[in-house]
Amino acid sequence: MSARRRWAAGSESTDRAERWHRIQALRDEWLGHALSTLPADRDATENAISGLYCLLDRPPPTFVWVESPAAAVGVLGPPRSWRWDTDLPLEGRLATLVSGLRHRIGVGYTGWRSAPPEDPVAAMRSGMSSRSLVDSAVHGVLSRVVRESVAGVVRAALGERTGLLWFGQHDVDWIAQFDVIRQVLGARIPADDVAHAELWSTLARSCGWWVPRESTCVVVERPCVVRTEPVPGSLHGELRLHTENGPAMSYSDGWAVHSWHGMRVPSWVVEGPTVDLIAAEPNIEVRRCAIEHLGWPAFIAQAGLALVGQAADPGNPGSELRLYDLPYQRWGTSTRLLLAVNGSVERDGTRRQYGLRVPPWFNDPIDAAGWSYGLTGAQYAQLQRRT
Structure with a gap:
């Protein structure tokens, strides 16, 4: 191999390693937002949600802030019944709006079930595309850690009472995927879609769960305690809710969920099994x-x-x-x-x-x-x- 070809091969390998480090850094940054216990940024949250209402030609809602997802359910009462093939309520139209956005920018639907490669740089060297790596190592990892292990445990604790809602800080799987393909892979995305996605990104950085309705939006503060453990054998920093003493996640009004190695359990399992x-x-x-x-x-x-x-x-x-x-x-x-x-x-x-x-x-x-x-x-x- 000539000196020029050796230099080119070495440079390409360095580029792959640098690309992976940037991908990993952005993923970990968004994971930090997902697990944050800092107080919500209420101004940023309300401005972003008002922006989404504006996209639906609706005026800003009246905001009701509560301390936990259970409190949000208590404010709203039982979910309403409605059909997708008739006139949609606001939350249904919002779901259609974000679904269209995700479809256009190509995030949130691929790679979340596939395990990322043990050595991402070697995988890219062997022909794996950077986009496939992002799908599995960003969207896939964050889906398992946040949407399944964290948000999934909270949702299970609430039962079937919630209706259609959004997860705020726990929506990071597709938001991080979008951020990486735009910042690291240089994807060309229309300005309107970037501005729309930034509203969702702001919510993931600023608040807990939120429940939009026609004229009112109930927003949940972030939890005050989140306890996790590494998933055994994970090569990509995957976590799951777990603690051997007390709740794995709790909110300032006292509502809490308990988890044993990622499985939601009654409080007695953790606090006093007999x-x-x-x-x-x-x-x-x-x-x-x-x-x-x-x-x-x-x-x-x-x-x-x-x-x-x-x-x-x-x-x-x-x-x-x-x-x-x-x-x-x-x-x-x-x-x-x-x-x-x-x-x-x-x-x-x-x-x-x-x-x-x-x-x-x-x-x-x-x-x-x-x-x-x-x-x-x-x-x-x-x-x-x-x-």
Whole structure:
């Protein structure tokens, strides 16, 4: 290779690395806005929302500020019923407006399910386009971290009472994607669309959730507490809501949500798990989280579980199966618990221990394990490895 070609190749590699660093920096900046607990910038928020109403030929609304999403639901009452194929209320027309914007600038719809490459610079060197990288490493990562793990937990806590609303600081996935393709990739976007997108960008930098109606807009202050942990094995700084002590997210009026490794749970799971509460819980995933917090040794001791049998797990070499009797007075039915180790490795390289209720007639843990897969114990014993 000539000196000129070597120089060109080295320069191109440097350009790719620099491009990735700029992409990463903008993504992390927007993630910071999504997790911000600073007081809302009310003037900027109201000006941006008034600008969106103006795009719909509507005068600025009356603003009602509240301290939490639950308070916003309380102000508005139950969501109204309406149809997309008839005259739309303001919130429906606003949804159509932003959907058109996102379609024109090409953001918010691609790449959010695909995992970003482990080495983005090497991926670009191998032919991955910068746009595909942005779709997965910006929109995809922020969708999982913010829209699913953070906003999703809050939305689940509110139930079905919300109607159509916008997430403010939690709308950063497509906004960051737009910012990167404009600033880093140099996409040519019409001035009117840039001005429109900037209104949404201002809201993501300035406030919490907001709920527009014909003449009134309810706006939520940002949370005062947000606690997260890194997603095990993540290569792109992905986070999820989690804390072992107190709410993972709380607002100044006291409304809060609790999360155990990204899963929304009742407050008792985090603040005071007990055997009796675990026994009364119908949701198997909530029970699992509570037992994890309490710890399997403590749970087994406090629940008074009697060991029925134990055996090496033929479907998971190096692990053990343990079969316990569950006390009828606590669990309300005659049943047994099979304690096993997950055959699949977690992203952090560990294997999760889990408990599975099985019928009381099993005395052999291998038979109980086979039953959980629809197999006999003899069939299960022939497995090379389960997942």
